[in-house]
Amino acid sequence: MTDGVREVPDWLTRLRDCGALALRRGDEDVSYAQLYSRASALAALLLARGVRPGDRVAVLARDARVFAAALHALRFARAVMVPVNVRLTPGEIAWQMDRADVRFAVCDASHKALWDATGRANPVLALSGDEWRDGAGVPDGAAGVLEPTQARALEQSMERVDMADVQSIVFTSGTTGHPKGARITYANHVFGAAASAFRLGVLPGDRWLTPLPLFHVGGQAVLMRSVIYGSAAVIHDAFDPAVVNHAIDHDGISLVSVVPNMLARMLRERGDRPYPAALRCVLLGGGAAPAPLVDECLRRGVPIAATYGLTEANSQVTTLAPADARRKAGSSGRPLAFSEVRIAGPEGTPAPPLAEGEIMVRGLTVADGYDRNAEGTAAAFRDGWLFTGDIGYLDAEGFLFVLDRRTDLIVSGGENVYPAEVEAALLAHPDVLEAGVVGVPDEQYGQAPLAVVRLREGCAVELDLAAFCRARLAAYKAPRHVRVAHGPLPRNAAGKLMRQELRGLL
Numbered sequence: 001m002t003d004g005v006r007e008v009p010d011w012l013t014r015l016r017d018c019g020a021l022a023l024r025r026g027d028e029d030v031s032y033a034q035l036y037s038r039a040s041a042l043a044a045l046l047l048a049r050g051v052r053p054g055d056r057v058a059v060l061a062r063d064a065r066v067f068a069a070a071l072h073a074l075r076f077a078r079a080v081m082v083p084v085n086v087r088l089t090p091g092e093i094a095w096q097m098d099r100a101d102v103r104f105a106v107c108d109a110s111h112k113a114l115w116d117a118t119g120r121a122n123p124v125l126a127l128s129g130d131e132w133r134d135g136a137g138v139p140d141g142a143a144g145v146l147e148p149t150q151a152r153a154l155e156q157s158m159e160r161v162d163m164a165d166v167q168s169i170v171f172t173s174g175t176t177g178h179p180k181g182a183r184i185t186y187a188n189h190v191f192g193a194a195a196s197a198f199r200l201g202v203l204p205g206d207r208w209l210t211p212l213p214l215f216h217v218g219g220q221a222v223l224m225r226s227v228i229y230g231s232a233a234v235i236h237d238a239f240d241p242a243v244v245n246h247a248i249d250h251d252g253i254s255l256v257s258v259v260p261n262m263l264a265r266m267l268r269e270r271g272d273r274p275y276p277a278a279l280r281c282v283l284l285g286g287g288a289a290p291a292p293l294v295d296e297c298l299r300r301g302v303p304i305a306a307t308y309g310l311t312e313a314n315s316q317v318t319t320l321a322p323a324d325a326r327r328k329a330g331s332s333g334r335p336l337a338f339s340e341v342r343i344a345g346p347e348g349t350p351a352p353p354l355a356e357g358e359i360m361v362r363g364l365t366v367a368d369g370y371d372r373n374a375e376g377t378a379a380a381f382r383d384g385w386l387f388t389g390d391i392g393y394l395d396a397e398g399f400l401f402v403l404d405r406r407t408d409l410i411v412s413g414g415e416n417v418y419p420a421e422v423e424a425a426l427l428a429h430p431d432v433l434e435a436g437v438v439g440v441p442d443e444q445y446g447q448a449p450l451a452v453v454r455l456r457e458g459c460a461v462e463l464d465l466a467a468f469c470r471a472r473l474a475a476y477k478a479p480r481h482v483r484v485a486h487g488p489l490p491r492n493a494a495g496k497l498m499r500q501e502l503r504g505l506l
Helices: 032-048 065-076 090-100 110-115 129-132 147-158 185-201 218-231 241-250 261-268 291-298 374-380 417-429 465-470 498-506
Strands: 007-009 023-026 030-033 056-062 080-083 101-107 123-129 160-162 165-171 179-185 209-210 233-234 255-258 280-286 302-308 315-320 339-343 357-363 385-394 400-404 411-413 416-417 432-442 446-455 481-484
Touching: 007 280, 023 032, 023 110, 023 209, 023 218, 023 339, 030 032, 032 065, 032 101, 056 090, 056 110, 065 129, 065 147, 065 233, 080 090, 080 481, 090 101, 090 165, 090 179, 090 374, 101 110, 110 123, 110 160, 110 233, 147 160, 147 291, 147 400, 160 339, 160 416, 165 185, 165 218, 179 185, 179 255, 179 302, 185 218, 185 315, 209 218, 209 241, 218 233, 218 255, 218 315, 241 261, 255 261, 255 416, 261 291, 261 446, 302 385, 315 339, 339 385, 374 385, 400 465, 411 432, 411 446, 417 432, 417 465
Parallel strands: 023 233, 056 080, 056 101, 080 165, 101 123, 209 233, 209 255, 255 280, 280 302, 446 481
Antiparallel strands: 007 160, 023 030, 165 179, 302 315, 339 357, 357 385, 385 400, 411 416, 432 446
């Protein structure tokens, strides 16, 4: 933060007496007054259990009622949220929790067993969103839960937000496949919300729907921006194109956040029925939008807003306003307010328009580094810029065109799959000498991992390597296809695997 005002009034506390819709999940509506009551009660309960300011608290929840309450409760308690990708294996989760030095965990009821399977001995609090809906199991604020001095301290903390505080540590994988925890501050959220509002607008009665997991920055951004705006978030625990389309028709949805494969499935399910005029923006992230999908949206009048973002920048960096979708088809738009984008030229100089190079980002939405990872921070955050590893170019008007997301990255069903991580799992098999992974088109998921392996002489080619990987990685990371190479995999002079040349072996 600058030397100016560092603290601001807490957004949820300002709405504590408001009966307007804050959150819709399934058939339950949660008002701002109810969300405040639940979050303050949970904050008191966490403090009573020993959580202290600065502690890292894991949150394992697909139930939006639990996740949203935990998000605000941890702000009240001045603890740091570590959202957990519930699709990971217990071993993967345990590694991240050790890395982040997590001291406590909050789960929804359906993920308590997953946390237990990690083998960590941290205290854990399992909550049922259904109990909260029925009014049971919720303590009455801090009264009777905390000592008077603790209760007063909590009340003071609930009034104001320190913008420099770390709100969450969100793990993202790099091209090496090793997860890194980006430190996202409240300032990152506030400036991200303002910048998105400047580009997309905020209207009375807005309802922002997302079927994206809340443990990703895109899902968290919808929750945070909605409460900052005082609008409503509509959260789906899982993606179903028919359910999303029904919600758009009947729940007054004005904005939707999806990835390209989700949108394609929504359009297929919908057929020729037009979307209602109330839908004013479909924010499309998670990878470059295929040209046929953009063309189909333009033909149907679907108000798409292609966006480029990443975890380290707390979601959006550039966004193409719906009004520019036809004129700048294929672009991810101009940088939002408070963000700058540069294309790296020779020796770090800015590249001229239309020249391809690595995308660099800086601004007030960008994290200050990776948690407890000096090496990763030094590699990616240099001279005030975030070097994204993505390749693209800027046109003469400053519109960004992304050519590849980290060259080798596979986006499967909206989830990032990094080849090096899958290759490491394959190489753990005693009969695998070499392994390379690339993405191939997949009708259901957009892309799917395909593995090319060289096996030890004389071993059975019928090895179930996909099942071997599923025992070590989240299921979506396991290769859906495996091909056996009959010679060494292609490498450059330095011995680095040349993944793009693997396609010539298929």
